[in-house]
Amino acid sequence: MNADFRKILVLGASGLIGCFITHDLRDRGFPVVGVGRKLTASQKTDAFDLELPLMSMKAAALTKLISDHHIDVVVNCLGVLQDGPGSDTAAVHRDFVTRLLDAIRASRRAIRLVHISIPGSNETDQTAFSTTKREGERLIAQSGVAYTILRPGFVVALAAYGGSAMVRSLAAYPFDLPAEEQATSFQPVAMEDIAATIAWLAVRDSTVANGVIWDLMQEEPTTLGGVIDQIRYAFGTHDWPRITMPSFLLDLGAKLGDFASLFGWMPPMRTTAIAELRRGVRGDPAGWINATGIKPKTLAQMAGKYPATIQDKWFARLYPIKAFVIASLVLFWLVSGFIALVISFDAAADILRSHNFPAWLVGPVTVGTSLMDISIGLLIAFRATSAFGLIAGIIASLGYMAGAAILTPDLWIEPLGALVKTGPAIVLMLVALLTLDNR
Template identity: 70%
Template sequence: MNPRTILVLGASGLIGRFVTDDLRARGFRAVGVARSLSPAQKMSALDIELPILSLDATALVSEHEVDVVVNCLGVLQDGPGSDTHAVHRDFVARLLQAIAGSGRAIRLVHVSIPGTAEADRTAFATTKRAAERLIAASGIPYAILRPGFVVAPSAYGGSAMLRALAAFPLDLPEKEMATPFQPVAMADISTTIAWLAARETDDASVKAVTWDLMQSEPVTMAGVIKQFRLAFGTASWPHAAMPSFMLDLGARLGDLANRLGWMPPMRSTAIAELRRGVTGDPSGWIAATGIAPKTLTDTIGRHPASIQDKWFARLFLIKALIIASLVVFWLVSGFIALFVSYRAAAGILTAHSFPPALVDPITTGTSLMDMSIGGLIAFRRTAAIGLIAGIIASLGYMFGAAILTPDLWVEPLGALVKTGPAIVLMLVALLMLDNR
């Protein structure tokens, strides 16, 4: 008997990647599809890069003769290349049409969010709920899964942010720390999907189900962070709670970064969803599948965090600070040389016997180059180009000064000497650009 074919949409994400690999380990033929896969995520010929949102869903379903479609697609907030309505609702509508018209008995497993429609306030939540209504009215076999706060071996987005908080003596405001936050182990999500995939499509008991996937015991965000701190060895540290305005300011800065193509975990949508909390009733899921949800202790682990875990948690929030500081460094240095201290900047070249005809072009050109490098680093799509250009430009300044103006190396403020650490910081930023 041939193994069932399962199409996993969003196979580059936190849930999608884990589910794809786990299903293959269980003997299923899992086809992982994503808009973009990192080289490390292309585990087999069944990992496929496709422009999912603009693709004909009918061809996607029929080409692979799938038995189950697992939809893990999702975006937190509208931004460049991210449209919550297009991803959560429009694509699901086309996917439902493709499944209904395929002539095959296909089950849709749709990963959604917990909560009720009455509490939905963000575009993220309302479009997710709109997709649920479309699925429920479609008449096809479906299972809507509503995971709680997902705890996985890897980290991304909100789960990475909580790890970062656990690595520092810093708490969210008291009100947010008391928010209900029922977690679920990634392994429990994948086990549930495998359990559904093994069932016949016409099994009436699971033909149309909506389940909350999370542990039964109530947990707050403070409890989740505390468990991470126990693993990191930081539980005994004194902690200070940040004021609410800092959290709101961080969300606004995150929204600005989102417009530049970055996807920081601290955005207005993330904070709004965090304040709503993560709650649900997993009893229906537990009764139907017999799965005993892993506790928070079992999920995070009973062993100390590895050095890789600690480094990631400590550097996660610092990454944004590194990128922002480099953007400001290049923009401000170029702006000052061009508009504030132009005569002083040009005077350095004049004092070192540069031909007068070259002084103004070189001063203006290098200033514009510095500002351009800052602009390139600011946008996620061009950040790598900007960082490489910054490293090359800095090395050029250092070697050029060594040949043409060697006395600048011993000037009192050590401007050229400080260029070395700046190059190292840009190299660190370049190595930290990957999100997945």
């Protein structure tokens, strides 16, 4: 079959790997249908970029998708790190794979399934993330469908998300991981090598490299500390004096990340991420290299070829700070509203009385503004409503400033400068709003 007519379906086209693969394969001349639950405007660059509720689609709907688009190769890039609101590792890694296999068989087409998994083995799988990934692999191996399972190492790409963003941030700051974590085996792979492998498979009959599992990673062993050090050379931070963080700080950060996930956020530092980091990333790429002839890029070629740009540096420095910005704004609005409503209600009401507010309005205005502040804090706290909460916070702050200028202008020159400090708070909310995007 001519490669120009071998059509590829990429599931999870909004993710780090899926997005890159979708566009890379198109650049190579393959017709590609990219499917994601939600695609950003920048990701929807083709008529065949589709937004579909994959997790709720039955096998029959998946069969229709495959048949209607005359798919020859299915690339499954779907994955979630940890169970939580809106995330179910078993549903994504096992249940969806079951429906996908049923759909491929029902299509009665000679389809090759390329499944993106993770390095490791049953003996080292300890988290729901890794155990359900391995369950998906077993289902595929027993399905009778032509398949190739790819197990990429630590993925290095121009873009950064999740763990890769966290590693870049570590390289941008004068902090070292604890010695045990630094020494963890951490074999990387270039995103381009993953895409080249899928392109190699796509031009070959589904009987070639059928039923194989390949580890995709550089041959030379390295550690997590080695990966971070290489990125430091690109950032120009390799000769900075550094402070080694204690292990308990990683565990505390993971617990806080788990707590944040209850509000719909997906921080890279969660208990699963730390557990997988401590397990390490290791494998044997010999089978992959011998079969495809692809010579994997080394870490130096991936991360140290060019100096980091100012965009890289800003992102790496701001990425961990974003969590503190959101958390501080949530506390700012919740605490200020709570204090005015409960602890200092009389003092807040007295401010209005002293400026000749109608007595019948003092109570309702004090209660109303306090509840509004608390509501804004709650809106910012939840990822789904955070943008709305930040916009509401900016508008409310501007309203407070304008109202004070008209009704209580002397508050602008009061000793603690409460209203003057509202300006920086508005700027901070604007920064949070502009950095909300994850992809």
